[in-house]
């Protein structure tokens with residue numbers, strides 16, 4: 001099978017690769033580009049561990065073909081910290097013990113980031129809805145919900 | 161994995177490419193890419209059309225036309241489609257809704273197809289590159305219909321005329337035990353003058369509850385008024401037994417949920 005070129009912006013950097021046609025974005029990011037922050041949990045769209053942000057929208061990279069992302073702007077959790085300073089969501093997850101084994105965490109953070117980008121002061125229900133496509137087998141969810149609410153509050157304090 | 165993705169500027173070209181064996185049209189890919197990930201080797205290539213018309217929502221004079229590539233998220237946030245937002249939000253979680261297309265939902269097997277239940281109650285028309293079909297006819301032969309869906313069209317119901325309910329065990333996002341959509345019109349005295357009731361997960365694809373529809377005509381939306389409709393709600397159903405619910409359970413709870421929706 002011939003290789004096909006793909007080109008997109010990943011966490012602010014231009015990326016160009018030749019991949020096998022039909023490769024999922026998850027596979028391309030992890031195995032070709034070396035960004036292992038999106039996780040492959042189920043490859044069926046049910047766990048949310050592979051969540052990334054494509055052109056401002058939350059998507060599942062396990063069900064997205066890499067070729068369909070030509071020209072797109074992609075954000076993954078590995079691109080959130082700036083010069084070694086954690087993003088408020090990452091900080092809040094650590095402080096609230098919202099990450100245990102950590103497998104779901106990058107996907108949770110992507111879902112939470114999209115929520116806070118559009119709804120800076122979410123209600124608890126907003127957070128539950130935003131995370132409803134992401135499964136966590138460790139925390140029982142409550143610390144994750146609290147972490148997102150804490151990050152929202154710290155964002156609005158910083159903005160004030 | 162070695163699967164070709166072919167993108168064509170026009171639906172006509174994509175339609176021609178779909179004639180090759182092993183090819184499948186791809187919308188948002190939530191079902192077809194999943195099938196490949198699960199090892200479905202019958203798929204050797206994906207075909208799609210980049211025609212911008214497929215992603216347009218057009219509303220004029222109460223008539224709605226939604227392009228086949230429009231996602232559930234786009235419908236849910238469209239101000240003029242507010243009555244349908246609930247049904248669009250019933251599909252998956254936020255990431256799925258950003259990908260799941262209207263066209264793909266028409267082909268989604270039970271227990272999926274929640275938005276199609278809404279379209280069936282709205283008596284939508286399905287446009288394909290091969291002409292237009294009433295949605296009921298389209299659904300009856302969707303496996304043998306190899307045309308590309310380009311859009312769905314319907315008349316916006318009067319305010320309060322459309323009702324939708326999805327029953328699932330996991331909240332806020334879960335696969336359907338069943339879903340119900342109704343479009344009702346009432347005479348000035350409150351009696352039902354026309355009724356369309358669509359059911360999801362009560363067969364291998366969304367179906368109309370024709371006996372219940374007939375039994376509602378001329379009745380008021382009161383507990384007594386709807387009783388004859390509830391008594392025949394299960395007529396013609398053949399729900400599946402799957403990990404979400406047994407066929408028996410689905411049949412037992414259908415009249416209960418239909419009653420709640422009609423009295424809401």
Ligand SMILES: Cc1cc2nc3c(=O)[nH]c(=O)nc-3n(C[C@H](O)[C@H](O)[C@H](O)COP(=O)(O)OP(=O)(O)OC[C@H]3O[C@@H](n4cnc5c(N)ncnc54)[C@H](O)[C@@H]3O)c2cc1C
Nearest residue numbers: 045187188189190191192252261263264267268273274309
């Ligand atoms: C985790 C998860 C949760 C889900 N939850 C729900 C749910 O709650 N409710 C629900 O209804 N569905 C659900 N689904 C199923 C699915 O996401 C939706 O039904 C969705 O609308 C399918 O659309 P798609 O664009 O992704 O389809 P695709 O996967 O792109 O295509 C599905 C089928 O339709 C055909 N097709 C697509 N577009 C066209 C077209 N324009 N013309 C001709 N054929 C076409 C394809 O060839 C394929 O056979 C879920 C799926 C997953 C993975």
Ligand code: FES
Nearest residue numbers: 041042043048062
């Ligand atoms: S790996 Fe993509 S949703 Fe689970």
Ligand code: FES
Nearest residue numbers: 100101136137138
């Ligand atoms: S922290 Fe282990 S799955 Fe969520």
